[in-house]
Amino acid sequence: MADLLEVSALTKRFGGLVAVNNISFSVREKEILSVIGPNGAGKSTLFKLISSFLRPTSGEVRLKGERISDLAPHIAARKGVVRTFQETTIFKNMSVRDNVIIAHHLRSTASLLGFFLGTGTAKADEAAFGASADEILALLGLSSLAGEIARNLPHGHLRALGIAIGLATSPSILLLDEPFAGMNHDETMRMVAMVRRLRERGLTILLVEHDMPAVMKISDRIVVLNFGQKIAEGTPAEIQNNDKVIEAYLGSEDEAIGL
């Protein structure tokens, strides 16, 4: 399979601190790749670098061979790299359906003025967005909540809505920031199944996550970070038996690795 996203020699310094140090890896098409690591390993920074919310100090990120580092986030989104957020970041005061409809922005063919005047193109756009939003909501099991104001949703559904918003942008690669955080076992299993369904639809997924059992279950490959550096890369089985990884998790942190 071809490489969709390439991260090469990516480095980010904040003053004297090197949050991400010379990291390289690539994501293949239709792959689920997870980035894991103890707290403070640089996962979130890496995530923001890939989604162009931060500019790298050096190194670059390429999507289908095209450099996307240094672009504004909305341009990176237009190129096909779309992120979800760690916190349950949604448009709180809109209905669930409106949240997904608004996220179809990249597919607009009408201009702002067109939408203001209600031209034919604008009306066609809005009809298409509505239909597509309904389909996405059905896929993520949110149809029954379509009319609900988003801030009233329970935690698990909020996360699903965050993913629905990401999907609406028709990304080539979807970046999920800790999709399982704060979920109980059942919710996690449902989310694992959902992420798998997305991949079956041809989506490439990069996720940053703490939850080891879920990561081991879901990932095709895993990249492990510690102190801003990549210490391992491989299949879940390889990672579970990697000495450096075990040391990083058990040596310095009292955190379960899910064995």
Next chain:
Amino acid sequence: MTRSVKIAPVAAFLAIVFIAVPVLISASGRIDLYYTLTSVALLSIASAGVWLTFYIGRINIGQGAYALMGGYVSAILVVTYGWSFWLTLPVAGLFCAAASVLIGLPILRLRGVYFAMVTLVLTEVARLLALALPITNGAKGMVSIPLPGALTILGLTIIPDFATLHNSRLAFYLLAVALMLVCFAVVYRLVHSRVGKLCQSLQQNEDLASSIGVNIAYLRVIAYAVSSFFGGVAGAIFAAISQSIYPSSFTVTDSVNFMLNCFLGGLGYVFGPMLGTLVLYFGWDLLFQTGRFQLLIYSTLMIVLMLFLPNGLLSLAATTRKKG
């Protein structure tokens, strides 16, 4: 779908402002009320602009700057360059919109209280500029601005020369109200189109809006430019009515009032600023009789209103409708 339902209230409103009010005023002989109501209409146009910046999640205390700018642009073009007032009206609006793009590009990155502080300073900067620039005639201001002349298109007189009119107050009233209706129609349409949803997405979460591909900087600047256009147009008509404009015509107090109008009427409702302006303007005048307690009572009432009706006066109507 709701369009047919809304014809009734719109028709009623048109009948009130264009028929009932002039009839009542001529019956009661209180010609001065025209001036008051014209002011309310103009101030509510400027407030509608402020409301629009609230709609993208920015607290704007700088509308006075654009009203002042618009007034001066129109006055200078009419007095110094002999332009027709009718041409200066859109030009004043566009000038303010252009200026707001230049000012907005750097400052719209700021959020919350930081943006509010900068806009507050803006009004003061506009006043000092009007004092200092040679073209604005300093503290003496621009006076004896001629009344708007006739507006003729293809030999057809659409609006007669205000100076020849028997009752120019009525003419100004009709002009201001008509313009107010156009402005609110524009805002209403904006809010109820996809553009409105995009603005809301900015207000609710700029990072997420950006991540779904919304060009947030562009949208913010557009909204701010429309907002300032309204301010400029309102200011231009004010200069024409009072036939004068001074550096102190619009001050920080006015900027604050534009914002209060929005708060009072309700930030969640398109017509909030219109109601807010009406209530505030007449409320202030009614309290005039209380003499030196005017400001005290006024501010106490405002605080109480904001505590108990944080969503503005129109939220009252919305809740009764829900219950009923």
